[in-house]
Amino acid sequence: MSGTAWGLELHAAQCANCRSEFLVAPNAGAPLCPGCLAARLEPIPALEHTEPPELILPFSVADATLDANLERWRRDIPFKPASLELAALRKQLMPVYVPMYLADASVWGTWDAQMGYDYLVASSEERYSNGQWVSQRINETRTRWEPRAGEISRQYENIPAPAFENHAALMAALGDSNVFPYDTSRAVPYSGEVLKNALVRASEIENAAAWNIARLELERRAANDCRAAAGAQRQEKFSWRAAFGEPHWTLMLLPTYVTSYSDDDNNRLPVRINGQTGHVSGLKRASMKKAQSWSLGLGAVALLAFLLTVLIALGLILTRQALNAAGILLVATLLLTLAAPVPMIVAWQYNRVNVSAKGTML
Numbered sequence: 001m002s003g004t005a006w007g008l009e010l011h012a013a014q015c016a017n018c019r020s021e022f023l024v025a026p027n028a029g030a031p032l033c034p035g036c037l038a039a040r041l042e043p044i045p046a047l048e049h050t051e052p053p054e055l056i057l058p059f060s061v062a063d064a065t066l067d068a069n070l071e072r073w074r075r076d077i078p079f080k081p082a083s084l085e086l087a088a089l090r091k092q093l094m095p096v097y098v099p100m101y102l103a104d105a106s107v108w109g110t111w112d113a114q115m116g117y118d119y120l121v122a123s124s125e126e127r128y129s130n131g132q133w134v135s136q137r138i139n140e141t142r143t144r145w146e147p148r149a150g151e152i153s154r155q156y157e158n159i160p161a162p163a164f165e166n167h168a169a170l171m172a173a174l175g176d177s178n179v180f181p182y183d184t185s186r187a188v189p190y191s192g193e194v195l196k197n198a199l200v201r202a203s204e205i206e207n208a209a210a211w212n213i214a215r216l217e218l219e220r221r222a223a224n225d226c227r228a229a230a231g232a233q234r235q236e237k238f239s240w241r242a243a244f245g246e247p248h249w250t251l252m253l254l255p256t257y258v259t260s261y262s263d264d265d266n267n268r269l270p271v272r273i274n275g276q277t278g279h280v281s282g283l284k285r286a287s288m289k290k291a292q293s294w295s296l297g298l299g300a301v302a303l304l305a306f307l308l309t310v311l312i313a314l315g316l317i318l319t320r321q322a323l324n325a326a327g328i329l330l331v332a333t334l335l336l337t338l339a340a341p342v343p344m345i346v347a348w349q350y351n352r353v354n355v356s357a358k359g360t361m362l
């Protein structure tokens with residue numbers, strides 16, 4: 001693909017496994033698909049949507065923060081697979097930009113809603129304390145609900161909307177709360193120099209489909225504006241009859257890192273990092289194989305202790321010290337036998353609980 005519009009040479013590529021499409025720098029070779037990590041990206045003639053973005057949010061998380069966050073993320077995993085070392089995660093780190101739309105649109109129409117006005121009710125409570133009655137003032141917040149209606153006419157800017165299918169799942173993984181995980185106000189005009197050698201996830205959602213989602217966010221913002229204009233603290237049952245101007249679209253790239261580690265069956269498990277905040281997310285897996293060798297090791301020591309006990313009992317049964325030693329060894333055998341399956345139980349239980357973050361996200 002000619003890369004003039006993007007400011008640098010980029011090739012179209014697709015994953016044979018999950019079919020996700022990317023733009024790849026020519027010197028990148030055939031990178032592992034950052035979406036599923038199950039296949040390498042293969043060249044394809046062209047992408048369906050080839051327009052370059054207007055804005056790009058540069059990678060800005062410091063190396064030290066990245067290391068600290070990765071270390072904190074992996075720390076609580078018991079019986080870590082060998083590839084879950086910090087150095088290995090660092091070596092696999094792949095910068096990937098994902099696309100997102102921002103819509104600007106004007107809206108006009110009428111609305112009605114139930115608006116809630118908070119007010120304080122002061123009362124006093126009598127309490128018997130230390131032999132006397134004490135009066136205590138109590139302030140309680142109540143809400144008065146009133147119907148309100150009005151007109152709205154205004155312009156909304158930078159309404160986020162998805163440009164690829166797994167946008168919502170990825171955004172939820174890259175932050176802690178329901179708040180959008182990036183500060184998009186720090187975006188800069190797109191240039192090939194900011195993009196450098198990062199992979200770019202191709203946009204695949206048409207503006208018309210993205211508009212359906214942007215409109216929900218626009219309605220949420222409009223409802224909030226109407227509540228503020230009515231001077232209310234709460235609102236319910238917002239409904240409106242609105243017309244929208246033709247939305248203006250901006251395509252923007254968001255920075256993410258993908259790294260990975262292998263589980264016992266050699267599946268690569270993705271670890272995703274927000275390239276702005278350093279927030280880490282991924283499926284945490286303990287190695288059953290590692291736990292198993294610990295269990296076998298404990299079992300072997302238990303067997304050794306038992307054999308020593310038997311040897312002492314058979315050969316040196318007459319001395320008092322030997323009998324004492326045999327007694328201690330027998331207790332040790334019992335404890336080791338009980339402890340032997342613990343590593344496997346811990347690893348199995350850990351993997352059973354940590355299953356939520358699975359799935360392809362790019």
Ligand SMILES: [Zn+2]
Pocket residue numbers: 015016017018019020033034035036037038039
């Ligand atoms: Zn893939």
